Amino acid sequence: MSISRRAVLTATAGFAVAGSAKAARPDPTVLTQDVITAAKKEGTIAWYTADDLVLATQVSKSFEAKYGMTVQLERSGAERIYQRIGQEYSSDISAVDVATTSDLGHTVSWRKSGWLAPFVPAEAAHWTDAAIAPDGLYLVDKFTLVVPGYNSRLVKAADAPKTWTDLLDPKWKGKLVKAHPGYSGAITNETYALSHLLGWEFYEKLAKQDVLQVQSATDPPMRTAQGERAVMADAAEVTSLRLIGQGAPLVLVYPGEGVPVVGVGSVLMLKAPRPNAARLFMHYLASSECQKINMEQGSRSFDNTLTEPASWTPLSKIKLLYNDPADLAREAEEIKKRYSQIFGV
Amino acid sequence: MSLSLNRLARGRTIHFDLSLVLLGFAGVFLAFLVLLPLGWLAVFSLTNESGAASWSNFAALGDASLFLHPFLTTLGIALCVATLACGVAVPLAWLVARTNVPFRRTLRGLIMTSFITPPFIGAVAWVLLAAPNSGLLNQYYRLITGAGPFDHLFNIFSAEGIVFVMASYAFPYVFVLTANTLDRMPYDLEEASAILGGGRWHTFRRVTVPMVLPALLAGFLIAFLQAMTQFGTPAILALPAGFHVLTTKIWSLFQYPPKTHLAAACAMPLLLVTILLLRGEKYLLGRRGFTMIGGKAGTPQLTTLGLWRWPALLAALFVLFVTVLLPNLVLIRASMLRTVSDPWSLQTITWDNVRLVFSLNNTVSTLRNTLIVGTISATVGAAFSVLIASLTARRAVPGHRFLGFLATAPAAVPGIVLGVALFIGYTRPPFQLYGTLWILLLAFLTIEMPPAYQQMQAAFRGLNPELEDASRILGAGRLKSLVSIVAPLLKSSVAATWCFVFIGAIRELSATILLTTSKTKVISVLIYDLNEGGQLGGIAVLGLVLMAVTTVVVIAANRLANVGAMAPER
Numbered sequence: 001m002s003i004s005r006r007a008v009l010t011a012t013a014g015f016a017v018a019g020s021a022k023a024a025r026p027d028p029t030v031l032t033q034d035v036i037t038a039a040k041k042e043g044t045i046a047w048y049t050a051d052d053l054v055l056a057t058q059v060s061k062s063f064e065a066k067y068g069m070t071v072q073l074e075r076s077g078a079e080r081i082y083q084r085i086g087q088e089y090s091s092d093i094s095a096v097d098v099a100t101t102s103d104l105g106h107t108v109s110w111r112k113s114g115w116l117a118p119f120v121p122a123e124a125a126h127w128t129d130a131a132i133a134p135d136g137l138y139l140v141d142k143f144t145l146v147v148p149g150y151n152s153r154l155v156k157a158a159d160a161p162k163t164w165t166d167l168l169d170p171k172w173k174g175k176l177v178k179a180h181p182g183y184s185g186a187i188t189n190e191t192y193a194l195s196h197l198l199g200w201e202f203y204e205k206l207a208k209q210d211v212l213q214v215q216s217a218t219d220p221p222m223r224t225a226q227g228e229r230a231v232m233a234d235a236a237e238v239t240s241l242r243l244i245g246q247g248a249p250l251v252l253v254y255p256g257e258g259v260p261v262v263g264v265g266s267v268l269m270l271k272a273p274r275p276n277a278a279r280l281f282m283h284y285l286a287s288s289e290c291q292k293i294n295m296e297q298g299s300r301s302f303d304n305t306l307t308e309p310a311s312w313t314p315l316s317k318i319k320l321l322y323n324d325p326a327d328l329a330r331e332a333e334e335i336k337k338r339y340s341q342i343f344g345v
Numbered sequence: 346m347s348l349s350l351n352r353l354a355r356g357r358t359i360h361f362d363l364s365l366v367l368l369g370f371a372g373v374f375l376a377f378l379v380l381l382p383l384g385w386l387a388v389f390s391l392t393n394e395s396g397a398a399s400w401s402n403f404a405a406l407g408d409a410s411l412f413l414h415p416f417l418t419t420l421g422i423a424l425c426v427a428t429l430a431c432g433v434a435v436p437l438a439w440l441v442a443r444t445n446v447p448f449r450r451t452l453r454g455l456i457m458t459s460f461i462t463p464p465f466i467g468a469v470a471w472v473l474l475a476a477p478n479s480g481l482l483n484q485y486y487r488l489i490t491g492a493g494p495f496d497h498l499f500n501i502f503s504a505e506g507i508v509f510v511m512a513s514y515a516f517p518y519v520f521v522l523t524a525n526t527l528d529r530m531p532y533d534l535e536e537a538s539a540i541l542g543g544g545r546w547h548t549f550r551r552v553t554v555p556m557v558l559p560a561l562l563a564g565f566l567i568a569f570l571q572a573m574t575q576f577g578t579p580a581i582l583a584l585p586a587g588f589h590v591l592t593t594k595i596w597s598l599f600q601y602p603p604k605t606h607l608a609a610a611c612a613m614p615l616l617l618v619t620i621l622l623l624r625g626e627k628y629l630l631g632r633r634g635f636t637m638i639g640g641k642a643g644t645p646q647l648t649t650l651g652l653w654r655w656p657a658l659l660a661a662l663f664v665l666f667v668t669v670l671l672p673n674l675v676l677i678r679a680s681m682l683r684t685v686s687d688p689w690s691l692q693t694i695t696w697d698n699v700r701l702v703f704s705l706n707n708t709v710s711t712l713r714n715t716l717i718v719g720t721i722s723a724t725v726g727a728a729f730s731v732l733i734a735s736l737t738a739r740r741a742v743p744g745h746r747f748l749g750f751l752a753t754a755p756a757a758v759p760g761i762v763l764g765v766a767l768f769i770g771y772t773r774p775p776f777q778l779y780g781t782l783w784i785l786l787l788a789f790l791t792i793e794m795p796p797a798y799q800q801m802q803a804a805f806r807g808l809n810p811e812l813e814d815a816s817r818i819l820g821a822g823r824l825k826s827l828v829s830i831v832a833p834l835l836k837s838s839v840a841a842t843w844c845f846v847f848i849g850a851i852r853e854l855s856a857t858i859l860l861t862t863s864k865t866k867v868i869s870v871l872i873y874d875l876n877e878g879g880q881l882g883g884i885a886v887l888g889l890v891l892m893a894v895t896t897v898v899v900i901a902a903n904r905l906a907n908v909g910a911m912a913p914e915r
Contacts, residue, residue, distance in 0.1 A: 048863065053878050057704055073707055074863040076874055083601035088862055091772045093780040095864055154494060174477075175495065182600060183877060212502065212585050219879030226686040228479035230495070248684065336600070341410065344587040345597075 026118045026136040028125040031283045036067070038276035044070045045277040048085065049100035050078035050185050051142075051264065052218050052239045055297035062293055063284050069277060077216055078103040078185025079336075089115065094271040097278035098285075100141070102217075102264045103185030105328030107138045110267065117270040119279065123286035127302040138265040141285045142299045145237040145318070146190040146217065146260045149252040154230040163255040164198060167206060167233050174210040177229035179236075180345070182336050183215035186236050186262045191335050192328055193260040193321040200338065206233060207342045225250055236262070241298030241312060254313055258321040264299075367824075368744065371733055375751035378791050381776075382766030383758065386616075389609035389769050402610030412611055415589040419573055420618075422508055422590065426572035427565045429512040434519035435561060437661055442527035444648045446657045452665070453524065456517055459669045461895050463852035463869065464514040465577025466888035469876060470672035471510050472581065473679050473885075475499035479686035481675060502586040507579055511572045513668040518571070519564030526560035559630045566626050570619060574759035576855035577869075581876055591615055592761045592855060599859060605769055612762040620757045673892075680885035698882035707866060708887070715851050715868040716894070718782050722789035723847035727839055729790070730797040735827050738805035739813070749802075756795035760855035763791060768859050780862045788860055789850040796849070797842045804838035805831075837903075844899045851895065 039045075045063075049056050053075045060071035076084065078101045088095055101107070110116050118136035131140040148167060150160050161167050167176065181188040194202060212229050214220060218239040220232035225248035237252065244250050266285050272278040284290050291303040300308070300315070308314070393399040406412040437456070441449040462470075474482050477497040486498040500506060534556070538548040579590040589597070591611065598608040650657055679685040680698050687693040702708050730752070737749040755763070767788055771778040778784040808831065816826035832839070854869040861870050868891050875883045 046863065053875075053880060054701065057701065061704060072710070072863070073705060075705075075878070077877065079600065080877075083599070083603075084863065086601040087603065087772075088780065091777065091779045093862060095780070095862060182597070207587075211587070213587050214585055214879060215877040216879055219877075222684075222879045222881075223479070226479040226684055228476050228686070230478075246683070340597075344410075345584050345589055345593075 025132065025134055026120055028120045028122040029279070030122040031280070035276050035279055039274075039280035040067060040069060042274040042277040044072055045274055045281045046072040046074065046095055046097045047100070047281065048074040048081045048096045050081050050102045051075065051100055052236065052242070052297060054242065055238065055294060055299060058293050058297060059285075059290055062289070063281065066284070067280065077183035078106065079181070079183050079188065082106045089113075094269065094273055096269055097272040097274050098266055098268060098281050100264060100266040101185055102262050103188045103328060103332070104138070104140070104263050104265050104325035105188070105332050106185075107133065107265055107267060108325055108329035111137050115270055117268045117272070119268040119282055121283045121286040123283060123288070124302075131302045138267045139282065139286060140263040140265045140302070142264045142294050142301055144186065144262050144264065144299055146186050146234050146262060147237050147240070147252045147254060148231065148233055149221065149224065149235055149240060149250055150231045151224045151227055152249045152251050154227060157251070160251065161231060161253060164194060164202065164257050167231070168202070168209065172209055172231055175230040176209050176233045177212040177214060177220045177223045178206070178233040179217040179220055180213060180215050181339050184217040186217035187234060188328065188332060188335060189262045189323050190234050190260040191339055192323050192331060193258070195335065197258055197321065200342070203339065203342050207344075211343070213343060213345055221248070221250055238298040245298065252313070254318045256319065258319045260321045260323070367732060368736060368748065371729070371736070372744070372748060372751065375748070378787065378794070379751065379754050379758070382763065382770040385770040386609050386612060386762070386766040389606050390613050393606060402606050405607060406610060406614070411594070415591045415594040416614060418504070418588060419591040422504060422511070423569045423572035425508040426511040426515055427569035429508060430516040430519050430568040431561060431565050433512070433664060434516040434564065435523050437664060438520050438523035438527055440657055440661055442524045444650050444654065444657070446650060446654045446661065448658065452661050455665050455669065456520055459514070459517045460848070461892050462514070462669070462672065463577070463854075463891065464511065464575060465581060465854055465869070465872065466676070466884070466891065467514050467672050468510050468578040468581040469881060469884050469888065470676050471501050471506070473675045473685055473881060474671065475501040475506065477502070481686075484686070502582055507582045510578055510582065511575060512568070515568040515571050516668070518567045522560045522564045522567070523557065526557055530556050562629060563626060566622055570622065573618070574615065574761065574855065576761055576858060577873065580873070595761050595765065596858060605765070608765050609769065612765045615759050616757065616762050619759055623757050676885040676888050679882055680889055682882060685881045698886045701880070702883050702886045707863070708871065711866045711868050711871045712890070714782060714865060718785045718789065718867065719847050719851040722786055722793065722850040723843045725786070726790055726793050726797050726846040727843040730794065730801040730842060731832070731835070731839060733798055734801035734805050735831065738802055739810060752798040753795045755791045758791070760792060760853065761859070763788060764856035764859035767856065779860070780865060782865050784860050785857060785865060785867065788856045789846070789853060792853060792856065793846040793849045797846050800842045800845060801838060804835050808834060840902045840905065844902050847898055847902075848895055851891065
């Protein structure tokens with residue numbers, strides 16, 4: 001089933017508002033041989049990313065194979081990446097070339113600090129407008145969802161939760177695993193969306209369910225597949241779809257109340273120590289070749305030349321909840337604080 | 346001034362002794378190592394974000410969820426760990442040191458191998474073993490008893506679980522201390538008591554216990570301090586269970602934007618408790634210490650266990666099985682499975698984890714960083730502790746006491762506190778070292794200096810000064826006799842110290858976690874990153890690599906020094 005142009009437009013409606021952009025969007029940059037040559041001379045690119053580790057590794061490997069360069073891959077949670085870059089920049093260390101975050105709120109503060117360079121790779125020019133920041137300071141090069149799910153060996157489909165509030169059923173006490181917004185950008189998106197949709201009472205009740213509190217949104221699907229917990233309260237769809245593809249006994253649930261959308265944005269750092277390699281890598285991230293790899297690893301894509309696997313639930317059948325990056329940026333601190341108070345960590 | 350100098354020079358044969366310069370250098374360096382970061386720590390705890398003096402950080406410690414609750418949890422856990430560790434280690438030490446239990450030497454050697462496994466890797470191994478549902482032990486429990494799918498025997502994500510894992514890795518320290526004391530204990534005192542009519546129990550109570558008590562107390566304290574200041578194990582086990590200990594709380598304050606002032610204030614009580622405990626130990630030992638001169642009173646008389654020696658051996662083997670063999674086996678198992686709870690079969694075995702770990706090119710640079718900084722720390726640390734021990738043990742220079750104090754002072758600074766202090770001290774001019782391997786080197790040197798120095802000092806004490814004196818009389822300077830007389834004699838001790846610092850450095854996590862950047866990442870931090878991402882299989886692979894590297898390095902260093910195992914100094 002092909003992802004329709006219309007569905008994509010709907011999906012991305014939420015990312016567009018971010019740029020209180022005075023600068024107009026820069027013209028798309030076409031990749032030239034000069035850039036490739038200069039990039040190869042630089043030899044390396046440092047990529048800090050919140051992507052799923054396996055996805056990021058695949059992307060790095062294929063970039064390395066294609067250009068004979070090295071990708072210094074620093075994979076962590078979006079909130080950790082944000083912390084790392086903040087710490088390094090405040091100590092005058094500019095090590096990162098390209099950063100990828102699953103909390104677009106970060107782009108707001110980075111933009112404010114003047115750390116980003118505008119860049120629109122021509123490969124993304126045909127994507128929906130919403131995937132590109134109005135001032136060109138970030139590119140939403142993929143997106144995923146945060147969904148609950150369960151281990152089909154431990155839970156029968158009839159008993160499984162169908163909605164977010166089903167997770168509050170006492171029968172799931174001690175059987176849930178959940179990721180943390182202090183680490184994961186995806187979960188920050190979720191916490192923002194659901195605390196507004198269902199109120200903080202939802203989380204207060206969830207905290208009484210004895211959840212296994214892990215950090216990364218990529219972890220609940222792994223723990224659930226292991227059978228450590230029967231139900232995942234929240235999971236990155238990207239990792240879940242990859243594991244399901246490998247035969248893991250996971251079933252995803254798309255609650256009718258709405259499903260938080262996680263825009264995963266990449267930025268080119270203004271002070272990138274290897275500017276040409278960084279630009280080449282941005283081109284690569286937007287290329288159909290890379291988008292195909294992303295999709296093979298379970299990520300949704302704006303590249304409408306690609307077809308999603310038939311086994312995936314099509315976006316058109318999901319009620320999507322979008323977050324405005326400006327809102328995320330404004331409330332992130334408060335969300336994390338409140339969450340820690342409720343869950344104890 | 347110049348006049349008096351001239352007179353001094355005329356008064357003596359002009360023989361410039363380099364050791365005075367060295368003393369000055371060593372003193373300044375040690376002071377710099379400790380005082381600069383701790384000074385910054387104090388300043389930060391007493392100022393607010395804008396740099397103005399303020400009590401607000403300490404006032405904030407009254408907040409239950411920020412400080413009080415984690416702090417009390419930490420103390421409770423540490424107390425349980427120390428008790429449990431002593432409860433296991435002391436009987437075990439008695440068995441191998443004072444009874445005729447079979448294979449005593451082998452047992453002792455095997456217990457030493459548990460030093461190879463860093464506690465945080467042990468914690469991950471125990472997640473694989475005793476997570477309530479996927480843990481192997483619980484799976485077997487359900488298989489054997491036919492219990493329901495969510496019933497479990499163990500839950501490692503709990504305070505009890507943390508206590509158990511920490512005690513598993515603390516008990517060898519208590520064991521070594523107690524066993525060595527029992528070895529050295531002159532049995533003629535016990536014999537004298539027996540001759541004078543003291544019964545077995547009486548002798549045990551009035552002679553043996555008082556003589557072992559200092560070691561026991563020291564062991565208890567080490568276990569307590571370790572449990573109180575550890576970061577890795579609680580981060581891996583307590584956070585999933587939904588509670589903080591103090592170290593994880595301090596670390597969480599570094600979420601961007603880092604609340605360094607608050608973190609500094611939170612670190613102060615940890616520092617204070619450590620200092621108090623160490624002072625308390627000194628006080629107690631000062632009163633209870635027994636000089637065991639003339640310890641070479643022949644072989645100690647071994648208690649004959651009769652038939653009981655077989656159950657005793659079994660009990661000792663069981664402890665080893667649980668603390669050493671089981672965790673390492675489960676790591677090997679997990680390293681080869683895609684889903685770590687799967688049964689082991691031809692279908693489930695995969696190289697995915699190995700491939701994943703080694704396709705991350707930062708694994709290679711991380712390993713390189715680890716080896717570089719480990720080797721330099723070990724070399725500088727061993728050389729430095731030889732130097733200082735030679736100055737203090739021979740009372741070579743005025744102020745040697747102060748040197749000894751400076752070298753042991755960092756023992757009172759928990760890793761995470763040092764991490765906070767170094768982070769504050771070296772992210773700003775004049776020494777902007779954050780983002781370089783230097784800051785890690787400083788951290789490791791500071792942390793490993795006290796045990797390294799103590800080890801070398803003990804070695805010097807066991808060395809008759811006559812040899813050095815002879816060399817000095819024959820005209821050699823202090824440095825020359827150090828190099829050509831002392832060094833060869835102390836080769837094995839130096840190698841042991843080198844290994845000690847190396848192992849300590851490459852497994853350090855609590856300070857390191859705050860001090861690395863992407864470029865200066867070391868293997869312990871990479872393992873921690875993988876844990877946050879839930880990559881248990883990848884951790885198993887890296888953990889095994891780390892332990893293999895450790896083992897190879899230890900064997901090589903000992904071969905070079907031409908000694909056997911890394912035996913504790915006698």
